[in-house]
Each structure stands twice: as C-alpha cells, then as structure tokens.
Amino acid sequence: MHIGIIGAGHVGSTLARSFVVAGHDVAVANSRAPETLHDLETSLGRHAHAMTAREAADYGDMVVLATPFGHYHDLPAGGLDGKTIVDVENYLPGRDGHIAALDEGWTTSSELVQEHLRGGRVVKAFNAMRWDHLRDYGHEAGALERYGIPLSGDDAAAKREVADIIEQLGFEPVNAGSLAEGGRKHQPGSDVYAADLWAEEMRARIGVTA
Numbered sequence: 312m313h314i315g316i317i318g319a320g321h322v323g324s325t326l327a328r329s330f331v332v333a334g335h336d337v338a339v340a341n342s343r344a345p346e347t348l349h350d351l352e353t354s355l356g357r358h359a360h361a362m363t364a365r366e367a368a369d370y371g372d373m374v375v376l377a378t379p380f381g382h383y384h385d386l387p388a389g390g391l392d393g394k395t396i397v398d399v400e401n402y403l404p405g406r407d408g409h410i411a412a413l414d415e416g417w418t419t420s421s422e423l424v425q426e427h428l429r430g431g432r433v434v435k436a437f438n439a440m441r442w443d444h445l446r447d448y449g450h451e452a453g454a455l456e457r458y459g460i461p462l463s464g465d466d467a468a469a470k471r472e473v474a475d476i477i478e479q480l481g482f483e484p485v486n487a488g489s490l491a492e493g494g495r496k497h498q499p500g501s502d503v504y505a506a507d508l509w510a511e512e513m514r515a516r517i518g519v520t521a
C-alpha cells in the first residue's frame with residue numbers, strides 16, 4: 312500500500328520505518344521542503360520518498376497525520392476524499408494553545424480533524440503510545456501477549472484497514488468505538504493513555520466486551 316505521512320518527527324518517522332519494514336511504500340512530509348528530509352529518506356531506503364504535504368496526501372491510499380494538533384487547519388483538505396486518514400495527533404494545550412470546545416469536552420480533537428477533512432474517513436490510532444515504544448514494543452504475530460493499540464472512528468471499513476496495519480506492526484487493535492465516544496477513551500488524560508497495556512487489560516479498561 313502507498314501510505315502518505317504528514318509530519319516526519321518522532322512519531323511520523325517511526326511509523327514510516329515500521330510501515331516500510333511491513334512492506335509498504337511511504338511518502339514523508341514536514342512543514343518545510345522535501346530536501347530537508349533527505350537523510351530520513353535515504354535511511355528508509357528505496358520504498359520511501361520525501362514530498363510536500365500536499366503531494367504526500369495525494370500519494371497515500373492511506374494518510375497518516377503526525378503533526379502537532381495545533382496545525383490541523385494547515386492540513387491539505389483537498390485530495391483526501393474517500394481516503395482513510397490515521398490521526399495520531401493529541402491535543403496538548405500547553406503546546407497547541409487552548410481550544411474551548413476541547414477544554415470543555417464538547418467535542419474531541421479527532422472530530423475537529425474530521426470536520427476539517429470532510430471527505431476523508433478519520434480513524435484515531437497510534438496516539439496513545441510513546442514513539443519509542445511504538446518503535447520497540449511490537450511483537451511477532453502469534454505471540455502470547457501483544458500490546459493493545461486503541462483505535463476509534465466512524466467508518467467501519469476504514470477502521471478495519473487501520474486495525475490491519477496495527478496488526479502488521481505487531482500490536483493488537485482494540486476497538487474503542489466512534490470518534491466521539493471512543494476518541495475520549497484514549498486521548499491524553501484517559502485511563503489508557505501512555506499506559507502501555509497488554510491488549511486484554513486495554514480492552515477491560517476501555518470497556519470492550521466483544
């Protein structure tokens with residue numbers, strides 16, 4: 312699969328490497344010119360390409376958003392219609408500035424992203440584990456226990472695609488529900504955020520029964 316990754320910092324570059332190892336082709340983008348990603352592109356090998364954010368969005372069958380959440384309005388809305396969009400971002404007011412609707416719990420950060428990228432199918436995932444643990448904690452398929460990665464979204468097919476990618480990286484997907492409900496269950500401040508839980512414990516804390 313072609314995966315576009317917008318944001319090539321700690322999480323974006325970590326996921327880029329994991330996706331390449333899993334057999335995918337990636338495009339990586341930052342806020343500057345693609346030339347500034349030359350070292351990363353070279354280290355990832357011939358299945359990785361540095362591009363602008365707009366080009367990476369066009370390139371990806373799936374597009375990963377891995378920028379600071381405060382920049383979500385800059386994300387290229389056009390060209391993402393119908394695509395699965397993986398929202399790795401977290402709302403951190405100290406970094407992103409205060410947004411009243413989030414501070415007061417009327418909505419979630421991923422719902423705001425979904426509103427901005429109207430035609431895309433947003434799935435919140437990979438947000439609740441530190442980048443270096445995402446890099447190191449994946450286990451072989453068939454391992455007795457695997458770490459849980461919660462995901463939430465409003466489009467069942469998009470969630471299945473992201474669940475499949477989570478499995479390919481050696482983690483176990485834990486379906487937390489819709490963006491509105493499930494997103495709250497794995498955002499910063501929730502019971503599972505940065506907790507590094509085995510999948511069974513993750514399911515119990517999130518309240519997954521099936």
Ligand SMILES: NC(=O)c1ccc[n+]([C@@H]2O[C@H](COP(=O)([O-])OP(=O)(O)OC[C@H]3O[C@@H](n4cnc5c(N)ncnc54)[C@H](OP(=O)(O)O)[C@@H]3O)[C@@H](O)[C@H]2O)c1
Pocket residue numbers: 317318319320321322323340341342343364377378379380382385386399400401402403437438439440441442443
């Ligand atoms: N760090 C973690 O362990 C972790 C874990 C899970 C989720 N997250 C979340 O994932 C997101 C990224 O975190 P991070 O730690 O990887 O951040 P980071 O290391 O600071 O990297 C941010 C990346 O986003 C790029 N960027 C910023 N604004 C952009 C824009 N308008 N268009 C395109 N690219 C843009 C930056 O490009 P430049 O270098 O050109 O500025 C940089 O490549 C955050 O929302 C964070 O809360 C982080």
